[in-house]
Amino acid sequence: MVTNSTSLGKPPSGTRGAREGRAPTLWKQISRNRFLYALLIPVAIYLILFKYAPMAGEIIAFKNYRLSEGIWGSSWVGFEQFEKLFASRDFYIVLRNTLLLNLYHLVFAFPVPIVLAILLNEVRAEWYKRTLQNLLYIPHFISWVVLGSIVIALLSPSTGVVNTVLKAFGMEPIYFMADKFWWPVSFIVSGIWKEAGFGTILYLAAMSSIDPTLYEAAKIDGASKRRQIWHVTLPGMRSTIAILLILQVGKMMDVGFEQVYTLRNDAVTSVAEVISTFVYTRGLVSLQYSYTTALGLFQSLIALILIVSVNRIIKAMGERGLW
Amino acid sequence: MVTMGKDKGGPPASARRGRPDSPARWLNNVFLALCAYATLFPFVNVIATSLSSSRAINAGEVFMWPIEFNVDAYHNLIRDGQLIVAMQNTVLITVVGTALNMLFTIMAAYPLSKARLRGRNFMLMAILFTMLFSGGLIPNFLLVNSLGLVNTYWALWLPALISVYNMFVMKAFLEGLPEELEESASIDGAGEFTILTRIILPLSKPVIAALTLFYAVGWWNSYMNVLIYIRSTDKMSLMVKLYQMIDLVSSELLRGEGVTQAVITPESIRAAAVVFAILPILCVYPFLQKHFIKGVLLGSVKG
Numbered sequence: 001m002v003t004n005s006t007s008l009g010k011p012p013s014g015t016r017g018a019r020e021g022r023a024p025t026l027w028k029q030i031s032r033n034r035f036l037y038a039l040l041i042p043v044a045i046y047l048i049l050f051k052y053a054p055m056a057g058e059i060i061a062f063k064n065y066r067l068s069e070g071i072w073g074s075s076w077v078g079f080e081q082f083e084k085l086f087a088s089r090d091f092y093i094v095l096r097n098t099l100l101l102n103l104y105h106l107v108f109a110f111p112v113p114i115v116l117a118i119l120l121n122e123v124r125a126e127w128y129k130r131t132l133q134n135l136l137y138i139p140h141f142i143s144w145v146v147l148g149s150i151v152i153a154l155l156s157p158s159t160g161v162v163n164t165v166l167k168a169f170g171m172e173p174i175y176f177m178a179d180k181f182w183w184p185v186s187f188i189v190s191g192i193w194k195e196a197g198f199g200t201i202l203y204l205a206a207m208s209s210i211d212p213t214l215y216e217a218a219k220i221d222g223a224s225k226r227r228q229i230w231h232v233t234l235p236g237m238r239s240t241i242a243i244l245l246i247l248q249v250g251k252m253m254d255v256g257f258e259q260v261y262t263l264r265n266d267a268v269t270s271v272a273e274v275i276s277t278f279v280y281t282r283g284l285v286s287l288q289y290s291y292t293t294a295l296g297l298f299q300s301l302i303a304l305i306l307i308v309s310v311n312r313i314i315k316a317m318g319e320r321g322l323w
Numbered sequence: 324m325v326t327m328g329k330d331k332g333g334p335p336a337s338a339r340r341g342r343p344d345s346p347a348r349w350l351n352n353v354f355l356a357l358c359a360y361a362t363l364f365p366f367v368n369v370i371a372t373s374l375s376s377s378r379a380i381n382a383g384e385v386f387m388w389p390i391e392f393n394v395d396a397y398h399n400l401i402r403d404g405q406l407i408v409a410m411q412n413t414v415l416i417t418v419v420g421t422a423l424n425m426l427f428t429i430m431a432a433y434p435l436s437k438a439r440l441r442g443r444n445f446m447l448m449a450i451l452f453t454m455l456f457s458g459g460l461i462p463n464f465l466l467v468n469s470l471g472l473v474n475t476y477w478a479l480w481l482p483a484l485i486s487v488y489n490m491f492v493m494k495a496f497l498e499g500l501p502e503e504l505e506e507s508a509s510i511d512g513a514g515e516f517t518i519l520t521r522i523i524l525p526l527s528k529p530v531i532a533a534l535t536l537f538y539a540v541g542w543w544n545s546y547m548n549v550l551i552y553i554r555s556t557d558k559m560s561l562m563v564k565l566y567q568m569i570d571l572v573s574s575e576l577l578r579g580e581g582v583t584q585a586v587i588t589p590e591s592i593r594a595a596a597v598v599f600a601i602l603p604i605l606c607v608y609p610f611l612q613k614h615f616i617k618g619v620l621l622g623s624v625k626g
Binding site for chain 1: 515594
């Protein structure tokens, strides 16, 4: 990739086709493909305007940005915004919540689709399996606003079904959404509800490509069902699990805005405020543009480092990388 | 062994046993049915709530079936009219947004699927990089603001013209089409535009269907961008309207006192609004789910 992009500007040095002379070839190539380039022009404009310009806009993290003065008019402040950020208690709370919710997700939610896929794979009647799959996929297609409102209603201490059942067993109702212990639990479980079913698709695909003779051989060797799963099924899913796991780690700095925003409330801010919601409320609601851009930039940089190192790890493990 | 002949292509190992279902397998089937039940129960409950009386809701009597059936909540919603307007807005956002997405995704993916194209790798890297590193919320907002797009739907559509992931799925699919098709068509005198629209796109129906669905569901459910960029009440999308209703109610629920003793509690209205928002998806889902799955699998072939 590197050689290709740099060779554009450099004179040819013994590459293929160099004998014909560079300039006419390049021109001819472009002119022969002008239709394709014409298609790409709007795409390039889009990328520059809406993707790369905002990256340049990150410089306001080093300024004291005021709407009235604009990006260029606002004064430079160097790393002052970052110093303010790292000195504030909010930053550590928000960072801790972001990392913790991701950690809980990794430990409790990540394995669920794997287990579910293994169980689904053991269903023999094809129609039954397909029906189950289609039902389990449904929440994936529904927005967090809807799911969040359903969760809040189900867990309501006065009228929610969950607490009605608890009360029926003589227990005290639990204020799930207002309790610092139960809120993260509800958060993770609702995440499982939405994505676990859909998450089985890739694992099921991986399992269907396992060579059936491996199972035959295992059976002849007297392996029980459980040992077959351990020694044949799981190794067969290994690369899928690895890639998805590492992708998940690459997202450690980010908790989706919509899930938190719909589930959170003032009673649990200390465990529920994450980077994305903090940037929204402090940046767009309280108009602290530069301060929150500094936080956003910090988050993006860590995320970039994570995903690049993660890709290295994937490749070092002998799997195909993300790029 | 008996079943072996019946299965077409890679049967799961489990299908190869001749024995009837063992207790463990039977247990597994029941357990999975319970999982599916748990997944669906909240939706059934919210539908039942939307059709129940406020007395029954407040008493916590509603589980799977409406108690003291009535459609007052829906009546109220329709009479109020705001949700209908919000739904029309969402339909507009979804249709135009998806069309723009597909146009730009194809415009990016088709040229980039040609290995012969000079500068292709540079362009691919430039696109991939936007997936790894982005300008962040505030710079994006300031850009849209300075372009004067705030409170127009262009503020939603333009920054999200291409999903990088979907573009790569499309590109991988196009790379899989045989090159000879285009060559023979161009020998027959077809122009490049004709080749694209008459040959390539019809052959790409599966991937186009899958990506259209992904984009459309994304737009239908989109919430954060509307929250940020749209100001006028009459331009609000369904999800934001819904959130405003939930927010009012949830703060009351948190106090743990049930809701006010009106004939129609906000809770049943909220439930009705939720049903409103999910009904379109539930209606089209059975017909389209196979495209979704195909889309996911297409994407996984070449991450």
